[in-house]
Each structure stands twice: as C-alpha cells, then as structure tokens.
Amino acid sequence: MKIAILGTRGIPNNHGGFEQFAEYFSVYLAEKNHDVYVYNSHDHPFQEKDFKGVHIIHCHDPESKVGTAGQFIYDLNCILDARKRNFDVILQLGYTSNSIWHQLLPKKPVIITNMDGMEWKRSKYSAKVRKFLKYAEKLAIKSSDFLISDSIGIQDYILEKYNRTSEFIAYGATVFTNPDTEVLSKYNVETNKYCVIIARLEPENNIATIVEGYHQSDTSHSLIIFGSLNDFGNKLQKKYSADKRIQFVGANYNQEELNNLRFYSRYYFHGHSVGGTNPSLLEAMASNTLIIANNNIFNRSILGENAYYFDNSNDVLNVMNADSLFDQKEIYASENIKKIEQLYNWDIINSAYETYILKKLK
Template identity: 80%
Template sequence: MKIAILGTRGIPNNHGGFEQFAEYFSVYLASKNHDVYVYNSHDHPYQDKKFKEVNIIHAYDPEYKIGTVGQFIYDLKCILDSRKRKFDVILQLGYTSSSVWYWLLPKNAIIVTNMDGMEWKRSKYSSPVRKFLKYAEKLAVKSSDYLISDSVGIQDYIIKKYNRTSEFIAYGASVFNNPNDKVLSKYKVKKSNYCILIARLEPENNIATIVEGYHASNTPYSLIVFGTLNDFGKTLQNKYADDNRIQFVGANYNQEELNNLRFFSRYYFHGHSVGGTNPSLLEAMASNTLIIANNNIFNKSILEHNAEYFDNSHDISSIMNNDSLFAKKEAYAKANIKKIENLYSWDIINNAYESFISQQIYK
C-alpha cells in the first residue's frame, strides 16, 4: 500500500512519542515493501529525502516564528501536499491542529486517526482552548474513516461520547537489558538509593503531588525530576529549594542514560492522569524499575497489579516512610517486562497497525 503519516514533526525522532512511533512504524512498513511517506517540518535536523527506505516530505512549519499557531499552518501544508500523491491511506497521529482542515483531506484515501489522549482535560489550557480542543476531537471522530485508541480508557470514552468504535492498539517499547551504572555518578546517586520522575512538568502529571509528598516524607533517598523547567517547574523548584533530596535537573532526551537511571532506581514515579498509553510508562516497564503510578484507568489498564498506586501526596509520604514496597521490585519488574515482551513490543504493535490498516483497504 501507499501510505502517508501526518501529525508529527518528523523522523528520525528528536521530539516525542508520536515521532518515535512514526519512525519505528514507517521503517517497519518499508521493510515489508510498502510505499511509505512521512511528513517532516522543513527545519527538521534530518534533511535527506529518504530515511531507511522511508520517503521524507518536508513541509513548511512556521512554529519557530509564530509559536503553536504555526502547527495549524504546517498541518495544512501537509494535507494540501497529500492531495497530489494518490495515497491509499493517510495515518494521522493526533488531531489537535489538523482536524480543522478535514474537508481538504483527499477523498480517495482512507483516513485513519490515532485519537491520542483527552487533550481538552489538560489544566494548562485556558477555557477557550479547551472548548476548541473538544471541537477538534469531534471533527476528528466525524471525519476519519477509522479510529485507533492507544488505551482502553480512550476506547471506552469514544464509544460512550460519540458512539464510534475504535481499534485498541497500544504504544510500543523495547526491553532494556544492557545496564551500565556509569551515569549514576553524573547525578551523585548510588544503586537503589534514589527515585526518579520523568514527565512534562504540567499540573495534570501530578508533579506537585509527588514532590509535596516526597518532601513531607522522612526518606533519605534523592528524587531526580526530569522535565523542561517551564514556569510551573521553576515554581516547584523554588518552593522546595531547601530540600537537598529533590533535584530538578531539566530535560534529558538521552534514552540510554534514562534507561540506566530507571534500571538502577529504587522507585519510579508516574503521575500522568490524562491521555492514553503514555510512552514513558512503557519505557519504565521495559527498564526493570518499580513503578508508583497515579490511580487512574489509563495507568491501571496497563500496569494492573504490578505497580503501587497513589491518589494524593499523603499516599506518597506513606509509601516512602514505610519503604516496604522495595521488596516487591524484582517480582513487579519481571512481570512488567514480560508484559512488554508479550503485549507491547514494537514488533507486536507495528504488526497490529499494519494488519488493521491492510484489512480496511482490502475489505
């Protein structure tokens, strides 16, 4: 089939979850002799027209000049270009800035949309933006031929809200099995004597809840918080500046370092409460760590009984003060790694996408 992937800043990944999926899936499709095209921002660091047999189409992206609004123009440029290409399938990853242009999508292509998470629930957005995001979500549901949900929570929401079925296909991960403790000295920590939190520093990721609970505990262990220090992050950093256990270290996109830090940590905190299957959760599951997750359907549907859950900062303090959870690390970590191998490996996820899309073409 001739397939295009829209909705990312491009491949190879240097940004986030959808970009990583686009890279893995497009390379997989090309290896299966499909004719694959991925749209890249014009200023993406990778400027070649081919990446591992995947065709790259660069489209103008003015986000660097005008901010987030530029993403609407970038998506428009991608969609207009797609009208000339005679694609069999267009796979849209997300809908926030593309669904407003649905009426320009090529009529002869099958439109498949990954519905991402419930973006309108994110507290960082103003009321008007949330209303727009709900509208964009509705447009995406109505204008797509087929929908994909990467979480059973999103799947349930779509059928209840819009009476539309969607195919559940999660995100993927690769088991990390080559640990090296060299990176620990960089953060001045020792094996099993520190905890870790990796997330965008946004309120809905329960950063404040985790840090507040940690601060109130009497644990001697360090907490390393990874995430770009935006205004919200800086506020928390200043608030807890006197607690030398808590380190706000900014963003780190070095997967090798992060995998090793997860591997040797005592506990890994996952506070995400909005959206589907979060990539960082699967990466943690694949990295031999013990996960303490926010108590919500998105996290529980993936982790099930192989994690500890928290609802508030008091829960965090209790877990850290008691510290009996560490005895379960080996059992929980083994179970989660087995789950990655059996349910969430990239081969399984890529094959599920390919099979689902192919079925729609050859019905």
C-alpha cells in the first residue's frame, strides 16, 4: 500500500510519543515493502528525503515564529500536499489542528485517525480553547473512515459519546536489557537513591502534586524531573528552589540515558491523568522500575495491580516517608516487563496496525 502519516512534527523523533510511534511504524512498513511517506516540519533537524526507506516530505511549519497557530498552517500544508500524492491510506496521528481542514482531505485514500487523548480536558487551555478542542474532536470523528484508540478508556469514551466503534491498539515499548550506571554521575545520584519524573510540565500531569508531597517528606533521595521548562515548570522550579533534593533538569530525548535513569531509580512517578496510553508509562514498564502512578482509569487499565497509586500529595508524602514499597520493586517490575513482552512490544503493535489498515483497504 501507499500510505502517508500525518500529524507529527516528523521523524526521527525529537519531540514526543506520536513522533516515536511514527518513526517505528513507518520503518516497519518500509521493511515490509510498503510505500511509506511521513510529513516533517520544514525545520526538522533531519533534512534528508529518505529515512531508512521511508520517504520524508518537508512542509512549511511556522509554529516557531507564530506559536500554536502555526500548527494549523503546517497541517494545512501537509493536507494540500497529500492531495497530489494518490495515497491509498492517510493515517492521522491526533486531530487537534488537522480536523478543521477535513473537507480538504483527498477523497481516494482511506482516512484512519488515532484519536489520542481527551485534549479538551487539559487545564492549561482556556475555556474557549477547550470548547474548540471538543469541536475538533467531533470533526475528526465525523470525517474519519476508521478510528484507533490507544487506550480502553478512550475507546469506551468514543463509543459512549459518539456511538462510534474504534480499534484498540496500544502504544509500544522495547524491554531495556543493557543497564549502565555511567549516566548517574551526570545527575550526581547513586543507584536506587533517587526518584524520577519524565513528563511535559503541565498541571494535568500532576507534577505539582508529586513535587509538593516530595518536598514535605523526610526523604534524603533526589527527585529528578525531566521536561521542558515552560511557564508552569519555571514557577514550580522557583517555588521549590530552596529544596536541593528537587532537580528540574529540562527535556532529554536520549532514550539510552532515560532508560538507565529509570532502571536505577528507587521510584518512578507517573502523574498523567488525561486520556490515552502515555508512551513514557510503557517505557517505564520496560525499564525495570517501580511505578507510582496517578489513580485513574487510563493508568490502571495498563498497570493493573503492578504499581502503587496516588490521589494527592499526602499519598506521595506517605510513600516517601514509609519507603516500604522499594522491597517490592522486583515483583512489580518483573510483572510489568512480562506485559511489555506479551502485549506492548513494538513488533506486536506495528503488526496490529498493519493488519488493521490492510483489512480496511479491502
């Protein structure tokens, strides 16, 4: 098949979850002799026209100059280009900015959309933006031939809200097998004597909840927080600047370093609460770490009984003061690695996508 992947900033990944998936899935399809095209921002660091057999199409993306509105222009440029390419399938990753251009989508290809999470629930957005996001969600549901949900919670929501079925295909991860302590010195920490957060620094990821509980605790262990320092992150960093245990270190896209930091951590905090299977959660499961997650349906549907859950900062405080969960690390971690091997490894996820898409082409 001739397939285009839209909705990301491009590959190879230097941004986030959808970009990581687009990289893995497109290369997988190319290896299976499909004709694969991925749309990249014009200013993406990778400027070649081919990546491991995947065709790269660069489209103008003014986001760096005009802000969020630039995403809409970029998606429009991608869709206008796609009209010229005679694709069999267009796989859209997310819907936020491309759905308003749905009437411009080419008529021949089958349109399949991964619905991502409930973007309209994100507290960083104003009431007007949230209203628009709900509208965009509705447009995506209406204009897509088929839908994919990467979470049972999202699948249930789409069925209940819109009476539309969607195919559940989760995100993927690869079990981490070659730990190396070298990176620990970079952050001045020792094996099993620090905790980690890897997340966008946004309110709905419960960063403030985790950090406040940690700050109030008696633990001597460091808390390393990975995520770009936006306005929200800068405020938190300033608020807790006197607490030398708490380190805001910015974003890090070096998967080898992150895998090692998760592997040797005492606890890994996962505060995401807004929809979908978050990639960093599966990557943590694959890295032999003990996960302390926000108590919600999305995290529970993936982790089940193989994690500890928190609802508020007092729960985090109690975990750190008692420090009794660490004794169960190997039990929890080994069960989560089994899940990655049996349910969420990339070969399984990529094959499920390919099988589903080919079935919808018949």
